[in-house]
Amino acid sequence: MRIHVDADKCQGHNRCYALAPELFDVDDFGNAVVIGDGTVSPDLVERAKLAVANCPEFAITISE
């Protein structure tokens, strides 16, 4: 499983960074970036889904 952030949709709400700091970081402008290549380890799958479910801009997606 991998997570992706659509940089055009992200407006810097920072919900993902607050909920799953193991998976997301923010740049100097407060916009979200995935950590590493976005691979989600099994213990963080629920966190990843939580980040998706709380992004107001629907900027985060998961691919298998």
Add this chain to the structure above:
Amino acid sequence: MTVYEPPVSIYGPVTDWATDFDHADPAYNRNAHAIWDELRDTCPVAHSDRYGGTWLPVTHETVREIAYDTENFTSRAVVVSTVVPDDPAPIGGAPPITSDPPFHHDARRLLLPPFSPKKIAEWEGEVRILCHQLLDAMEAKIAAGEPIDAALDYAQHIPVNVISRMLGFPLEDDDIFRGFVHDILESINGEPEERIRSFERIDAYLLAQIEDHRANPRDDLTSYLMDVEMYGEKLPDNMVGGVILLLLVAGIDTTWSAIGSSIWHLATHDDDRRRLVADPGLMTTAIEEFLRAYAPVTMARLVAKDHDFHGCPMKKDEWVLLPFPAANLDPAEFSDADKVLIDRQENRHAAFGLGIHRCLGSNLARLELRVAVEEFIARFPEFVLDGTVDDVVWSVGQIRGPRELPVRVIRP
């Protein structure tokens, strides 16, 4: 401490919420949830002739669509009132909130770094100390047998203090700043001449602060704004003043309202308060749920050109209110939308807006709200309203929150 009366309206009381609504009628914010629920079922985009024509969408779909549409709607004026500022698009009078693309993007990038989550996190210790000081003063009042008010003694002081420090403005001017906010956001339905005079008073104050910073530069946001360059040039004083005005106005009674509404909820819901006291791990979801259910900010746009919106004939220069709080309560978008669930897992609330104008200060607002609630319930685990819900005074206008919130602390 000043307690403000609602302004004298040039329109008079609302006769019908679907055809004559007025967000400055004191009944609007007091009954907002019921009004939005009724409109959502019957008339998803209401219209009023007040303020030269105003539209009010109340569904998540319509609010969202307008928030994302910067072609048909302009942000050059964002406070629905009897005065339409003449500052033209795409800059507007208080950039970047009053700006449209493409200028908006460049102005906003100047301000994003100091409000990024990592920069804002550095303020947590100071916010906590401030909350402790306010709570100590409330304890002293309780000990002296005096009534306490969670809005007047607590919530209203937190954001004004923090933004004043960030801007490098005199902390003792906090009453003046709350006066400015009242003039801009609540005195919206009075005589236009009086509103214009209040703008002039505010401009004069801000220019004096800019002059003071020119004579004594220091490490604060005001000096940063005076020094930063855009398109290879420093910002003119009137733009620095406009940005500062945005930070002052948007940074004060919005968060004050969110803190007050959250404490209002905890004062009126013993089960949620006790659950949160017992399990601080719920704080993250609880704060987001308070933001969803009691989102303080309704934004606004002006119609940029005549067009049809979901069957509504919108005319250029009519106002459009963007009630993100109403969008947050739309059952088409949220399950159990009318219930406050402090452990809600899926919560794509729009309390900080949607699209390019996402609240610049959202990280600061969240920090202040979380710390304020944490410290309040840590100090006062048991409290209720002092009196009834009718003793709570709500704001008028686009920012919704309790302005007077008498509470009674219960000690074992």
